[in-house]
Amino acid sequence: MPAFDGLIGEDFAAAGGRPRDTSRPIMLIGYQDEENLGLGYLSATLRRFGYRVLVYNFNAEREEILAAARRERPLVIGLSLIFQFYLTRFAELVRTLREGGVACHLTIGGHFPSLSWQPTLEMIPELDSVVRFEGEVTLLELADMLSTGGEWRGIAGLAWRDDAGGIVSAPLRPLIHDLDALPYPDRTQIERAFLGRRSTHILASRGCIRTCSFCSIHMFYRAAPGKVVRTRDPAHVADEIELLHERDHISLFLFQDDDFPVYGVKWQRWAGNFCDELHRRGLVGRILWKISCRADAVDEALFARMRDAGLYLVYMGLESGNDEGLETLNKRITVEQNLKAVATLKRLGIDFAFGFMLFEPATTFEMVRQDLDFLRAIVGDGCTAATFCRMVPYDGTPIKDELIRQGRFRGDVCNPYYDFLDPRLDKFCYELGDLLNVSGWVHGLESVSQQLNMAWSELAVMERLFPRLPGIAGYRKRLRAITKNSNALLFRVVDDISRAYTDGVPHGWTAPELRRSCHGFLDDFLRERDAFVVRNQKILLDALERDAAREPALAGN
Amino acid sequence: MAVSRPQTQVPEALRWGIHNPNPPDPALALILEFGTPSVRQAVLTGLARLNLATAQAQVELWTGVQRAMGQARGG
Numbered sequence: 001m002p003a004f005d006g007l008i009g010e011d012f013a014a015a016g017g018r019p020r021d022t023s024r025p026i027m028l029i030g031y032q033d034e035e036n037l038g039l040g041y042l043s044a045t046l047r048r049f050g051y052r053v054l055v056y057n058f059n060a061e062r063e064e065i066l067a068a069a070r071r072e073r074p075l076v077i078g079l080s081l082i083f084q085f086y087l088t089r090f091a092e093l094v095r096t097l098r099e100g101g102v103a104c105h106l107t108i109g110g111h112f113p114s115l116s117w118q119p120t121l122e123m124i125p126e127l128d129s130v131v132r133f134e135g136e137v138t139l140l141e142l143a144d145m146l147s148t149g150g151e152w153r154g155i156a157g158l159a160w161r162d163d164a165g166g167i168v169s170a171p172l173r174p175l176i177h178d179l180d181a182l183p184y185p186d187r188t189q190i191e192r193a194f195l196g197r198r199s200t201h202i203l204a205s206r207g208c209i210r211t212c213s214f215c216s217i218h219m220f221y222r223a224a225p226g227k228v229v230r231t232r233d234p235a236h237v238a239d240e241i242e243l244l245h246e247r248d249h250i251s252l253f254l255f256q257d258d259d260f261p262v263y264g265v266k267w268q269r270w271a272g273n274f275c276d277e278l279h280r281r282g283l284v285g286r287i288l289w290k291i292s293c294r295a296d297a298v299d300e301a302l303f304a305r306m307r308d309a310g311l312y313l314v315y316m317g318l319e320s321g322n323d324e325g326l327e328t329l330n331k332r333i334t335v336e337q338n339l340k341a342v343a344t345l346k347r348l349g350i351d352f353a354f355g356f357m358l359f360e361p362a363t364t365f366e367m368v369r370q371d372l373d374f375l376r377a378i379v380g381d382g383c384t385a386a387t388f389c390r391m392v393p394y395d396g397t398p399i400k401d402e403l404i405r406q407g408r409f410r411g412d413v414c415n416p417y418y419d420f421l422d423p424r425l426d427k428f429c430y431e432l433g434d435l436l437n438v439s440g441w442v443h444g445l446e447s448v449s450q451q452l453n454m455a456w457s458e459l460a461v462m463e464r465l466f467p468r469l470p471g472i473a474g475y476r477k478r479l480r481a482i483t484k485n486s487n488a489l490l491f492r493v494v495d496d497i498s499r500a501y502t503d504g505v506p507h508g509w510t511a512p513e514l515r516r517s518c519h520g521f522l523d524d525f526l527r528e529r530d531a532f533v534v535r536n537q538k539i540l541l542d543a544l545e546r547d548a549a550r551e552p553a554l555a556g557n
Numbered sequence: 558m559a560v561s562r563p564q565t566q567v568p569e570a571l572r573w574g575i576h577n578p579n580p581p582d583p584a585l586a587l588i589l590e591f592g593t594p595s596v597r598q599a600v601l602t603g604l605a606r607l608n609l610a611t612a613q614a615q616v617e618l619w620t621g622v623q624r625a626m627g628q629a630r631g632g
Binding site: 195196458526529530533534537540541544 | 570571
C-alpha cells in the first residue's frame with residue numbers, strides 16, 4: 001500500500017497525526033442501474049489506500065441500505081448524486097439513515113452538489129459535508145482525517161456547515177492533473193450485451209472545452225482550478241482494455257468521455273496513437289468501441305483509421321437542425337457541419353447515434369419543421385432510428401440563468417422547465433409527449449427507437465466479432481427498411497400534430513393506433529432478426545463455444 | 558412490449574434483449590422532459606410520498622429492532 005503517490009502528493013493520514021486506520025469500511029451509494037464509473041473511480045482510489053469499500057445502488061431497497069449501514073458501521077457514507085431530479089429521493093434516504101440510527105459522517109458529491117453546494121446542504125440538513133468537483137482525493141483526505149481524528153473541516157474541495165449554522169466551503173482542490181495516477185475503476189457490473197459479448201464503460205479523458213449553454217459539464221470542470229481537459233496516456237487506456245479483454249472477456253468498450261479526444265491536431269495525434277496501441281496489442285478484430293464527440297471533430301482520414309481499429313459507433317450531440325437553435329444552445333457549430341459529419345460517417349460505414357433537442361427555449365413551429373427536414377436528411381434512409389427530446393434547464397447552466405432573467409423558468413430543482421415563447425408550443429410539446437410515451441416510440445429502454453438502435457449495435461457485433469454470416473447483407477437491408485418506415489411515420493406524426501396547432505387541421509392520430517404501429521415495427525424486426533439468427537445459429541454458437549472454452553466464470557454473470 | 562415475446566425457436570444464448578449496453582436516460586428523466594406540468598408534479602409527489610412512507614416504515618421497523626436489541630446508535 002503506498003503511503004502516498006503522484007495522485008495525492010502528500011500523506012493525509014500522517015497529517016492527521018496517527019497512522020491511517022482502515023478498520024471501518026467506506027460506504028458509497030449512487031445510481032447503479034447502469035455502470036457508474038464515477039463510483040468505480042472513488043472506490044478504487046480508496047481501496048488503493050487500504051480502505052474496504054462497499055458500493056450500494058441508490059435504487060436498492062432502503063431497508064437493505066439501512067441494514068448495511070447499521071451492520072457495517074462505516075467510517076463515512078458517500079452519496080453520488082448525478083441526476084438533480086433525484087435530490088428529493090436522496091434527501092429521503094439520508095433522513096432514513098439518520099432516523100434509523102446511522103451517526104457516521106454523511107457526505108455527497110456529483111454535478112449538482114458541486115455547483116449548488118449551499119442549496120444542497122440547506123435542503124438536506126442531515127448531511128455533514130459536500131465533496132465538490134472531482135472527488136477521489138477529497139474523499140480520501142476526508143476518510144483519513146476521520147479515521148485519524150484529524151480536523152476534516154477545511155479540507156480543500158469540501159463544503160460544510162459551521163458551528164454558527166452558516167454554510168462554508170474551503171478553497172477548491174485543483175482537478176486531477178495526471179489521470180494515469182488513478183487506479184483502474186472498480187467494475188461491479190460487467191454485462192452481457194449482445195449475443196454473449198460483454199461490454200463495459202471506460203474513460204480516456206475528463207473535461208470538455210466547449211461551452212454549450214444547456215450543459216453543466218463544462219461548468220463543473222471550469223469552476224475548479226486546473227487544466228479543464230486531461231487525457232490519459234493512450235498506452236495506459238489500451239492496457240486497461242487489454243486487461244479487461246483478457247481477464248474478463250469484454251469485447252465492447254463504451255467510452256464515456258465528455259468529448260473523446262479527436263478534435264484538433266493534438267488530440268487527433270492522441271487518437272492515432274491509441275489506434276496504434278490497440279494494433280500493437282493484437283486487440284483489433286477482437287474488440288469494438290464506441291465514442292461520443294462533436295460533429296466538427298469528425299475527420300475522414302482519422303475516423304477511417306479508428307474504424308479499422310474497432311470504432312463501430314459514434315454518438316454526437318447534434319441537438320438542432322437549424323442554425324438559430326444551435327446558436328441558442330451555444331453549440332458553436334453549423335447545420336452544414338452537422339450534415340457533413342453524418343455524411344462522412346455514412347461514407348466510412350460507421351454507425352452513429354445522436355442527441356437532438358426538438359424543443360428548446362427558442363423553438364418555434366417553423367424551427368420544428370426545419371428540424372424535421374434535418375432529421376429526414378440524416379436518418380430518412382433508415383441508417384439509425386430517430387430520437388429527440390426537450391431541453392431541461394439544469395442547475396449551473398447558462399441557459400437556466402437566462403430563462404430566470406427572462407422570467408420564463410418554471411418549477412424547481414427537481415422539476416425544472418420553462419415556458420416557450422409561443423404558448424401553442426407548450427400544448428404541442430405535451431400532446432406529442434403523451435402520444436410518444438403511450439405508444440412507446442421514443443422513450444424508454446423498450447421503445448421502438450431504442451430497440452432498433454440496439455439492433456444496429458447487435459448487427460455491428462455480428463459483422464465484426466463473429467465469422468462471416470451468410471445472408472447478413474440481406475438482414476442489414478431489411479433492418480434498414482424497418483427503421484426507415486418507423487422514422488418516416490414518426491416524422492409524419494410530428495409534422496401533422498404541429499400543423500394542427502398552426503393550420504387548425506385536426507391531425508387524427510390516436511395513441512392506440514400509434515401503439516399498434518409501434519408493435520408492428522418491433523414484431524417485424526424480431527421476426528427478421530430471429531429468422532436470421534436461427535439460420536446462422538451453428539456459426540454463432542460455435543464461436544461462443546470457442547470463447548467459452550477460454551472464459552473464466554464471472555461472478556454474477 | 559414485444560421484447561418479451563417468446564423466442565422459443567431461438568437458442569437461449571442468442572435471444573434478443575439480454576441487455577442494452579448504452580441505455581437511454583432513466584425513465585424519470587424522460588417523464589420530466591415530456592410530461593405535462595401536472596404529470597410531472599404527480600410523478601414527483603408520488604415518489605416523495607412513496608419515499609416518505611417507505612422511510613417511515615423503515616424508521617418504525619428499525620426503532621422497534623433497536624428497542625428490542627437494546628442497541629446504541631449505529632454508524
